[in-house]
Amino acid sequence: MLKKNKKKGNQKWLQAAIPTGGTAGDTKTRKKIAWALTGSGHFLKESLEICSRTPNTDLFLSSAAEEVLPIYGYNIESLKKNYKIFRDKTASSVPVGMLYDNVYHTIVIAPATSNTVAKCNYGISDTLPTNMFAQAGKLGVLSIIFACDTAPVVVTKAPREWVELNPRKIELQNVEQLKKCSDCVVVESLRELEIILEERLKKIGLSWKKSSF
Numbered sequence: 001m002l003k004k005n006k007k008k009g010n011q012k013w014l015q016a017a018i019p020t021g022g023t024a025g026d027t028k029t030r031k032k033i034a035w036a037l038t039g040s041g042h043f044l045k046e047s048l049e050i051c052s053r054t055p056n057t058d059l060f061l062s063s064a065a066e067e068v069l070p071i072y073g074y075n076i077e078s079l080k081k082n083y084k085i086f087r088d089k090t091a092s093s094v095p096v097g098m099l100y101d102n103v104y105h106t107i108v109i110a111p112a113t114s115n116t117v118a119k120c121n122y123g124i125s126d127t128l129p130t131n132m133f134a135q136a137g138k139l140g141v142l143s144i145i146f147a148c149d150t151a152p153v154v155v156t157k158a159p160r161e162w163v164e165l166n167p168r169k170i171e172l173q174n175v176e177q178l179k180k181c182s183d184c185v186v187v188e189s190l191r192e193l194e195i196i197l198e199e200r201l202k203k204i205g206l207s208w209k210k211s212s213f
């Protein structure tokens with residue numbers, strides 16, 4: 001009797017362990033793009049401009065993005081008029097669960113801070129964007145990362161002025177390492193970001209939105 005019950009229990013467990021999904025990254029069942037913003041002022045405006053032309057897109061913010069956006073003149077309440085916005089308010093990155101619900105076929109992290117690039121490279125997932133990236137990788141969903149601090153000399157817009165920065169060796173190494181990650185495309189310029197997005201939209205049978213917000 002005991003033996004029989006044990007077998008039944010095992011069967012139940014085995015059944016639960018058989019994946020019922022398998023549609024992750026399937027562009028036929030998944031309709032949306034998850035666009036993660038990090039706390040980068042560099043190329044923030046330009047990334048948001050491309051994002052505004054990208055159809056079916058929701059925004060996912062890191063806590064740093066939420067702080068940096070208003071510094072560059074973006075109001076989160078105004079962004080809400082055009083996007084569904086998910087904020088980094090939970091320790092376990094609860095919104096990431098939507099990746100399991102056949103919602104998103106592509107993750108875009110643009111612009112990506114050096115911090116986020118480093119975490120993605122080393123497999124650390126402790127923010128909403130890095131959790132999206134990690135789970136997407138495990139599910140075979142494509143991630144596109146715009147690593148914007150990639151040149152030896154970067155001229156960037158600080159809140160009040162333009163400044164010249166010299167990314168450290170570790171930052172440049174992280175970008176190179178991340179390029180080797182599967183299910184992930186690392187781009188280093190706005191032009192590359194537009195080209196890869198255009199290819200992705202074409203694959204899904206979509207095109208750029210006619211007018212941005």
Ligand SMILES: Cc1cc2nc3c(=O)[nH]c(=O)nc-3n(C[C@H](O)[C@H](O)[C@H](O)COP(=O)(O)O)c2cc1C
Nearest residue numbers: 038039040041042062064065071113114115116127
């Ligand atoms: C006004 C402002 C602009 C910033 N711009 C950048 C940037 O262009 N690149 C970068 O790597 N970090 C930048 N940072 C620092 C990041 O916001 C910081 O490293 C943060 O911890 C990143 O967190 P996240 O990667 O989770 O978004 C900026 C910070 C501030 C306050």
